[in-house]
Amino acid sequence: xxxxxxxxxxxxxxxxxxxxxxxxxxxxxxxxxxxxxxxxxxxxxxxxxxxxxxxxxxxxxxxxxxxxxxxxxxxxxxxxxxxxxxxxxxxxxxxxxxxxxxxxxxxxxxxxxxxxxxxxxxxxxxxxxxxxxxxxxxxxxxxxxxxxxxxxxxxxxxxxxxxxxxxxxxxxxxxxxxxxxxxxxxxxxxxxxxxxxxxxxxxxxxxxxxxxxxxxxxxxxxxxxxxxxxxxxxxxxxxxxxxxxxxxxxxxxxxxxxxx
Numbered sequence: 001x002x003x004x005x006x007x008x009x010x011x012x013x014x015x016x017x018x019x020x021x022x023x024x025x026x027x028x029x030x031x032x033x034x035x036x037x038x039x040x041x042x043x044x045x046x047x048x049x050x051x052x053x054x055x056x057x058x059x060x061x062x063x064x065x066x067x068x069x070x071x072x073x074x075x076x077x078x079x080x081x082x083x084x085x086x087x088x089x090x091x092x093x094x095x096x097x098x099x100x101x102x103x104x105x106x107x108x109x110x111x112x113x114x115x116x117x118x119x120x121x122x123x124x125x126x127x128x129x130x131x132x133x134x135x136x137x138x139x140x141x142x143x144x145x146x147x148x149x150x151x152x153x154x155x156x157x158x159x160x161x162x163x164x165x166x167x168x169x170x171x172x173x174x175x176x177x178x179x180x181x182x183x184x185x186x187x188x189x190x191x192x193x194x195x196x197x198x199x200x201x202x203x204x205x206x207x208x209x210x211x212x213x214x215x216x217x218x219x220x221x222x223x224x225x226x227x228x229x230x231x232x233x234x235x236x237x238x239x240x241x242x243x244x245x246x247x248x249x250x251x252x253x254x255x256x257x258x259x260x
Contacts, residue, residue: 002254004031005038007244008149008212012040015109015121017147017209019136020201021128021169022155023216025050026248028122032079040119041074043112045082046103047142048127057081059101066104067111074117082112103142110146123147127169132217133158133186134169135177135194136203143204150209152201154194155217158186159226188229191215196237213243218255231258 004027010016016031018024032042044053058073060066061084073080083101090097109121126141128134132155143150161167162183168174175182177200178190195201195213205211213234215227224245231243235258243258 001252002257003034004244004246004248004253005034007242007246007254007257008151009210009242010035010120010149012119013113014148015113015123015144015146016149016151017123017125017141017143018151018153019126019141019143019204020153021126021134022132022153022158023214023248024124024126024128024151024153027151027153027214027216028124029053030248030253032122035120036077036079039076041076041117042079043070043082043109043118043121044079045109045112045121046101046124047106047109047144048103048124050083050101050103050124052083052086052099052101053081055079055081057083057101059083059086061085063105063108066108067115070112070118071115074115076117106142106144107146109144113146125150129169131169132156132161132167133174133191133194135173135200137170137173141204143206143209145206147206147209149212150205151212151214152195153214153216154191154201156215156223156227157217159188159191159230161186188226191230192233195234195240202239210241211239212241215243215245216248218245218247219250224255228256231256235259 085102088097246254
């Protein structure tokens, strides 16, 4: 069984930034667990906002204090979440507030990676409000300049659905970028075009970073055929290192890897 760290060809010292929609949090959580199981110390953080996960969490607005706290907490096989602030949010309105973490500045993951004992830093660098697909706004994504791997995510459940708020975050951005009308049924060709576009899935990727597309939530043969229709043309494009097809929540998270 191939795991995510093998599919992404991660090396010690890599800083992984996840962007897009359709399962970034699940993918990074699964990846962190894999790396920790190998005995690595992993720092998990965000440059946007995330719900606070279970496990050790260091929240400190002062950068020097944050670095000191992380340094003291580093242990082999440990996943540590790092954030600048914590706020409590009721989402949806009326439910009990839950802790949400406010991310660090984009330069900080590079500093964290240099700490003794830290093998990897994982960064959620985009927000999608649980939708399956998105196109970035002008201020998105917030990829650390030190990122060595950028994983752009899409949910296969976007295909075959009408373009709108149910399936897409910022559907008006996606409509403009792909030059399609709201309500258009999304096809594999639309997904491919999103990742090929410099203002789409590849927006803000550092020049030396490896760029990986992850097609998530692939759970049956129909999904797999659709994912392959997306992956095949992407692998013929320069600047896309590989396409990974899988399902982050499944016992086997990686189904296929398409190298460029």
